[in-house]
Amino acid sequence: MVGERRFAEQTNVPVERSQAELVGLIKRHGASAYQWAEQDRRVGLQFAMHDRRIRFVVTLPEPTDKSFRITPTGKARANDAAARAHHQECRRRFRALVLVVKAKFEAIESGIETFEEAFLAHIVLPTNETVGERTIPAIADAYEGRELPALMPPVKADGDG
Numbered sequence: 001m002v003g004e005r006r007f008a009e010q011t012n013v014p015v016e017r018s019q020a021e022l023v024g025l026i027k028r029h030g031a032s033a034y035q036w037a038e039q040d041r042r043v044g045l046q047f048a049m050h051d052r053r054i055r056f057v058v059t060l061p062e063p064t065d066k067s068f069r070i071t072p073t074g075k076a077r078a079n080d081a082a083a084r085a086h087h088q089e090c091r092r093r094f095r096a097l098v099l100v101v102k103a104k105f106e107a108i109e110s111g112i113e114t115f116e117e118a119f120l121a122h123i124v125l126p127t128n129e130t131v132g133e134r135t136i137p138a139i140a141d142a143y144e145g146r147e148l149p150a151l152m153p154p155v156k157a158d159g160d161g
Helices: 015-028 079-109 115-122 131-143
Strands: 033-039 042-049 052-059
Touching: 015 033, 015 042, 015 079, 052 079, 052 115, 079 115, 115 131
Parallel strands: none
Antiparallel strands: 033 042, 042 052
16 A cells, blocks of 8 residues: 555545544434544444444544654654644544445445445444444354355356256
8 A cells, every 4th residue: 555545645635524524324214323433543433223223433543653653754853743643544444334324325326235235333232242243253254265166157058047
């Protein structure tokens, strides 16, 4: 990814404005309730919609991370410059979350996916874990030691289907 630009890396949109935009977005699409939660460096948005609970978690970077203290060219940053770089990355991550949620609603509205398909990994189960947290390890296990199927299934000969 050297030399590539990251989505919203130059954004000036404050985290709070991105959070407000997300709330407006989910409300417009029918969320009956929502909440924000923070713990350590994790910020979670959970909302109720279509008789489901949906949860997104954004992990914020450690302010003391080397990437904020050192420039891409290897020079040390002053403390205030490092703090600005950290805040910039936090803003960027929240803009990315806005993009993801908007894209999911657009896919639903365009008939590309159902609500459940679009938000599947983020649906909260009664055990308080998401479908993604529950199934991602099982997916890795299912692929372990197996040959991957073809990208496109073979075309059936006339009369076979």
